[in-house]
Amino acid sequence: MIIEDEPMVAMFIEEALELAGASSFDIAATEADAVAFAAKHRPEVITSDVRLVEGTGPRAVKQIHDQLGDIPVIFITGTPFECDEQNMSPVLMKPVTLNAVMEAFEKVAPEGDGCSN
Structure with a gap:
């Protein structure tokens, strides 16, 4: 899940994840959409911005974790200082490179090809 x-950043992240081996994606622009999409299709990996037009990525991730259990997360944000200091998820700062996204995904993704996001 992205x-x-x-939209352009989401497409860039999707491209990087595809190059790293991910095969399916839900893209959510709001906190509420992220939670709803996850309830319908449990993601294996989540990439998340921090600030969204409606809500925040960390709150969406917390709700998803509360409902579905632990899912690996990569935060990709222009505001890394807003990520929880206790969070053990990778945090990539925008602007980000394809290689940085691919490497982070490869570190957190469940083993096996065709990981769904």
């Missing part, structure tokens, strides 16, 4: 409210 939680990102900027």
Whole structure:
């Protein structure tokens, strides 16, 4: 799952994840959409911005974790200082490179090809 409210950034992240081996995606622009999409299709990995046009990525991730259990997360944000200091998820700062996204995904993704997001 990609939680990102900027369409061009979401497409960039999707491309990086595809190159790293991911095969399916839900893209959510709001906190509520992210939670709803996850309830319908449990993601294996989540990438999330922090600030969204409606809500925040970390709150969406918390709700998803509360409902579905632990799912690996990569935060990709222009505001890394807003990520929880106790969070053990990778945090990539925008602007981000394809290689940085791919490497982070490869570190957190469940083993096996065709990981769904």
